[in-house]
Amino acid sequence: MATRAAGLLLHPTSLPDGPGALAARAGELLTWMSDAGLSVWQVLPLGPAGPGGSPYSATSLFAIAPSWFPEDGAGDPHERERFLDENRDWLDDWCLFAALSTARRTPWTSWDPPLRSRDAGALRAAGRDLSEEMSRHREAQVRAHLGWRSVRTEAGRRGIRILGDLPIYPALESVDVWARQDLFDLDADGRPRKVAGVPPDYFSATGQLWGNPVYRWDRAADEGFAWWVRRLRRQLDLHDTIRLDHFRGFAGYWAVDAGAPTAESGAWEPGPGRALFEAVRAALGGLPFVAEDLGVITEDVVELRHGLGLPGMRVLQFGLLDPGSDHAPHRLTRDVVVYTGTHDNDTTRGWFEALDEAGRKRVLAIAGGSAVDVARSVLRVAMGSVADLAIVPMQDVLGKDGRARMNVPGRAAGNWGWAMAPGEMGPEVAESLREIVEATGRAR
Numbered sequence: 351m352a353t354r355a356a357g358l359l360l361h362p363t364s365l366p367d368g369p370g371a372l373a374a375r376a377g378e379l380l381t382w383m384s385d386a387g388l389s390v391w392q393v394l395p396l397g398p399a400g401p402g403g404s405p406y407s408a409t410s411l412f413a414i415a416p417s418w419f420p421e422d423g424a425g426d427p428h429e430r431e432r433f434l435d436e437n438r439d440w441l442d443d444w445c446l447f448a449a450l451s452t453a454r455r456t457p458w459t460s461w462d463p464p465l466r467s468r469d470a471g472a473l474r475a476a477g478r479d480l481s482e483e484m485s486r487h488r489e490a491q492v493r494a495h496l497g498w499r500s501v502r503t504e505a506g507r508r509g510i511r512i513l514g515d516l517p518i519y520p521a522l523e524s525v526d527v528w529a530r531q532d533l534f535d536l537d538a539d540g541r542p543r544k545v546a547g548v549p550p551d552y553f554s555a556t557g558q559l560w561g562n563p564v565y566r567w568d569r570a571a572d573e574g575f576a577w578w579v580r581r582l583r584r585q586l587d588l589h590d591t592i593r594l595d596h597f598r599g600f601a602g603y604w605a606v607d608a609g610a611p612t613a614e615s616g617a618w619e620p621g622p623g624r625a626l627f628e629a630v631r632a633a634l635g636g637l638p639f640v641a642e643d644l645g646v647i648t649e650d651v652v653e654l655r656h657g658l659g660l661p662g663m664r665v666l667q668f669g670l671l672d673p674g675s676d677h678a679p680h681r682l683t684r685d686v687v688v689y690t691g692t693h694d695n696d697t698t699r700g701w702f703e704a705l706d707e708a709g710r711k712r713v714l715a716i717a718g719g720s721a722v723d724v725a726r727s728v729l730r731v732a733m734g735s736v737a738d739l740a741i742v743p744m745q746d747v748l749g750k751d752g753r754a755r756m757n758v759p760g761r762a763a764g765n766w767g768w769a770m771a772p773g774e775m776g777p778e779v780a781e782s783l784r785e786i787v788e789a790t791g792r793a794r
Contacts, residue, residue, distance in 0.1 A: 700752025
């Protein structure tokens with residue numbers, strides 16, 4: 351990542367007028383970011399969102415949500431053909447899965463056994479029967495790819511890099527699990543034997559039970575981590591850099607027996623460690639990643655990140671109340687990306703308002719200012735830190751309260767719905783932010 355840079359965390363679904371306005375609104379956003387002196391735009395996963403609208407439960411790890419680019423457009427014919435040629439390995443599976451999901455209206459684990467187990471004859475027959483629907487899904491992905499490519503090109507022209515997000519696990523109800531059942535710990539009917547989560551933590555006293563099937567890392571290693579290389583290559587075709595969500599899972603992951611009521615009964619299992627990343631480095635020529643090293647971090651996670659030379663993450667909401675925390679402002683180091691909060695945190699204003707009086711006094715003693723402008727004060731702390739990159743959610747730029755929170759971990763419904771109102775990206779907001787970005791030596 352660039353030295354002394356500043357960025358914005360804003361998912362395209364939070365732009366005014368909804369996800370279908372991305373093509374029209376992206377230029378406005380990038381102009382606003384440029385005026386504010388920002389050089390990094392962080393987005394959440396771009397795939398088609400699953401139940402509850404979560405981008406972390408996407409039905410494909412390779413596809414782009416087609417609703418973002420609903421308008422037809424011919425695009426460059428050479429780019430179109432290049433996309434189809436280079437992505438056929440996942441695109442054919444996606445189009446068939448999407449068509450079957452619409453036709454069957456049931457999870458793939460409930461499909462007829464030949465389709466569930468991907469019998470070659472059954473797949474060919476389904477492809478013939480659903481050829482028109484598959485063509486529509488294919489065209490939607492061409493349109494989405496070309497649309498996003500134009501957004502990324504415009505960002506590059508303005509000197510803005512796009513930081514993407516790679517969930518460590520796919521959702522069970524995804525083409526990725528259906529197409530590569532051998533890479534996951536599933537029974538003969540495709541149902542998980544163990545599921546992913548995390549033990550009790552800051553967000554939940556009973557842990558977080560995500561429910562995603564866990565990997566068979568031995569099988570991934572047997573094929574030289576080829577599926578992972580394909581996945582990361584695709585994401586680097588869409589982004590400049592990738593945030594590796596739940597990085598600690600690559601060192602060791604929390605596995606819970608399927609059917610357990612909470613994540614408390616899980617156990618740590620060894621992840622692939624350095625072997626995965628060395629295979630990726632050999633195939634891709636580098637490791638342009640940010641490690642999301644939050645949660646229960648043990649020494650093996652620290653050693654893995656440092657050994658790979660990856661920047662980590664620090665969140666001021668975790669450190670402003672605890673002077674001994676690695677997230678405390680005075681304990682930050684250059685090789686981290688510092689945030690006021692992430693998509694899983696409350697907004698800074700909402701978080702502050704929920705603190706007791708002693709907590710509020712401690713925050714203001716460090717950040718200065720007053721309770722009225724606490725989000726701006728904490729933003730200044732992030733920008734003034736030694737971290738090479740500081741990223742702030744748009745909600746904190748705008749000083750939003752807890753009603754603008756993006757996600758509450760462990761809550762299945764009521765998330766991912768916040769969006770800006772038209773006009774909130776005003777020039778006065780950009781100018782005010784730029785003053786801080788310039789004063790802290792982070793201006794693009």
